[in-house]
Amino acid sequence: MKDSKTIKEYIKNNELDLEIIINEYSAYIGTIIDNMTKLILTNEDKEEICSDVFFILWKNTKKLDINKKLSSYIAGFTRNVVKDYLKKKKDIYDISDYENVLYSENKIELLDDNIEEIKRIENKLNSMKEIDKKVFIDFYYASKSIKDIAKENKISEFSVKQRLYRIRKKIKR
Numbered sequence: 091m092k093d094s095k096t097i098k099e100y101i102k103n104n105e106l107d108l109e110i111i112i113n114e115y116s117a118y119i120g121t122i123i124d125n126m127t128k129l130i131l132t133n134e135d136k137e138e139i140c141s142d143v144f145f146i147l148w149k150n151t152k153k154l155d156i157n158k159k160l161s162s163y164i165a166g167f168t169r170n171v172v173k174d175y176l177k178k179k180k181d182i183y184d185i186s187d188y189e190n191v192l193y194s195e196n197k198i199e200l201l202d203d204n205i206e207e208i209k210r211i212e213n214k215l216n217s218m219k220e221i222d223k224k225v226f227i228d229f230y231y232a233s234k235s236i237k238d239i240a241k242e243n244k245i246s247e248f249s250v251k252q253r254l255y256r257i258r259k260k261i262k263r
Contacts, residue, residue, distance in 0.1 A: 097163070098156040106151050112144055115164050119143055122168045125233035127176065139175055143167045153205055158212060165231035166208045214261050221245075225253045 100107050119140045123131065131139075146167045147154075154163060215223045221243065228234040228242070229250075236254075240247045 095160055096157055097154050097160050100160060101156065106148065108144060108148060111147070111160065115160070116140055118161065119164065119168050122165060122231075122233055123172055125235075126169065126172045135175070135179075139168070139171050142171045142175075146171070150205060155209060158209070162212060162227070162231060163205070163208065165227070169231065169233065211261060215257075218257065218260070222253055222257055225250055226257045229254055 097106075100111055120136060123136050123139055143164060147164065215226060218226075225239055225243065228239045229236070234242075236247050236250045240250045243250075
């Protein structure tokens with residue numbers, strides 16, 4: 091996966107080249123899932139989540155800003171699908187009733203709102219220092235722990251927490 095690729099770099103014949111995207115981003119999605127779930131899901135669960143993410147991407151292709159990085163959309167979609175999946179797994183024990191249902195229209199509409207929110211957050215992040223942007227993306231999109239972020243950026247855990255607090259305040263404003 092090349093993190094610097096924008097969505098327009100994946101467009102061929104006016105459509106997303108899903109085959110290339112799936113090849114490049116499946117491992118990235120798997121990493122996000124593992125970071126969020128601490129390896130409690132089966133491989134089948136992970137494959138289902140991964141498929142859902144690509145379906146959402148395909149369904150919302152026309153609504154995406156083609157000049158933005160694809161990885162940020164995929165990370166946001168993955169995070170939301172994992173959260174929904176874990177809620178469903180806790181609440182529903184007999185999943186056979188839902189085998190043929192991937193996403194309802196209401197769910198897709200909620201995801202549309204998330205796309206707008208992601209765009210606003212990205213715009214705000216682009217005006218921040220590189221280290222702040224990296225800390226925010228690692229924590230909220232890649233679901234890395236504060237400890238791991240601190241180690242990767244060679245800063246203290248307190249500094250990571252402080253940066254996240256300040257970034258959240260800026261974004262809320």
